[in-house]
Amino acid sequence: MLLNTLYMLIIVLYLLSVLGYFIDFIQNNQKVNRIAFWLLSIVWLLQFVFFILRMLEFNRLPLMTIFEGLFLYAWILVSFSLVINRLFRMDFLIFFVNIVGFIIMTISVFTPSGDVSEQLRSLLILELLAIHVSVILISYGAFTLSFAFSFMYMLQHHMLKEKQWGKRMFRIGDLAKLEKFSYIFTLVGFPLMVVGLILGVVWAWIEFGTVPWNDLKVMSSFVVIIVYGVYLFQFVVKKKRGYGLALFNIAAFLVLLVNYFLSSSFSEFHLWY
Known part of the structure; x- marks a missing residue:
């Protein structure tokens, strides 16, 4: 032990x-x-x-x-x-x-x-599976916070555009800070989800001798990685900022929700989260 x-x-x-x-x-x-x-x-x-x-x-x-x-x-x-x-x-x-x-x-x-022993082997596999699930869920939490900041960015942008001055606008915060925190939480969530997927793929390969690539949950998880990867590429490499990128991040979160709820309902492989 x-x-x-x-x-x-x-x-x-x-x-x-x-x-x-x-x-x-x-x-x-x-x-x-x-x-x-x-x-x-x-x-x-x-x-x-x-x-x-x-x-x-x-x-x-x-x-x-x-x-x-x-x-x-x-x-x-x-x-x-x-x-x-x-x-x-x-x-x-x-x-x-x-x-x-x-x-x-x-x-x-x-x-x-x-x-x-076989008992210890089973325990190791079970615990690493728990780490896989935990890491994925933590990445979901980071992406959710990133979405929240992008959503507030969108609201603040509309308030400024329509000149809706008031306490609500000042309580939301300035656009630069909202954009920065949205990026930071995506930056944390992305590698966590990549690592979580690596753990899941290796676990499936060892435990079942195959990886269910045609499983809807597996496919949609890689779609989520690609979408958030595009967001980071646009932010870091292309140096894009502003309202359009915030909308893209909100759309990425909608893809994440589809991955979590819809694909989980139809997945024959993911039964625990």
């Missing part, structure tokens, strides 16, 4: 580190970059502790199973990332390498063999 808890902690901290590097990748935010680096350092340390504890438990080098091989592979990637980050400051490389490392860590939790 100690190793199981430690492994889940590593997964969660690794997720937060990847999220931080993604935000830095988009915003060039050095404060977030430093937080992501220290989270990655903690991940490295916990992976090393996990490796030693497993070696002591089974009285051998933990290199004999698929699970152990993938775990060591992920630890090596984290090690290289920390060294490269210190010597060369190649932040984008660190971000992309650790996406691969996180995927490998995710796969490894589904493939324990040899010394791991």
Whole structure:
């Protein structure tokens, strides 16, 4: 149970580190970059502790199973990332390498063999499934807040255009701040949903031997990712701002609602949320 808890902690901290590097990748935010680096350092340390504890438990080098091989592979990637980050400051490389490392860590939790009991394997799969659902729901929450700010932006825009001066207009806030917070919550929700989908795809592949790509919920989830990806592309790369982009974000949230309610009603695969 100690190793199981430690492994889940590593997964969660690794997720937060990847999220931080993604935000830095988009915003060039050095404060977030430093937080992501220290989270990655903690991940490295916990992976090393996990490796030693497993070696002591089974009285051998933990290199004999698929699970152990993938775990060591992920630890090596984290090690290289920390060294490269210190010597060369190649932040984008660190971000992309650790996406691969996180995927490998995710796969490894589904493939324990040899010394791991079937009961522990089932528990690991159940807990990672819970993380998948939790991460997806947190991303939904972030997208909802992003929608709320865009909706207020739309209201404020109409009030200013029609010169409806009053206390209500001042209580809503200025357009620049509303637009900024709408972007920030989308920036948080997007990588969380991507990671959640990765966890879900790997879980389905290991648990059922296939991924139900034709499932309406699965297809609509990727549509949501594409739509919000287009929003971030327009904001970050094209430097688009204003009323039109706020309307686009509101439309993206409507796509999210279709994904959550309509596709869930017709999905034969997603039965828990």
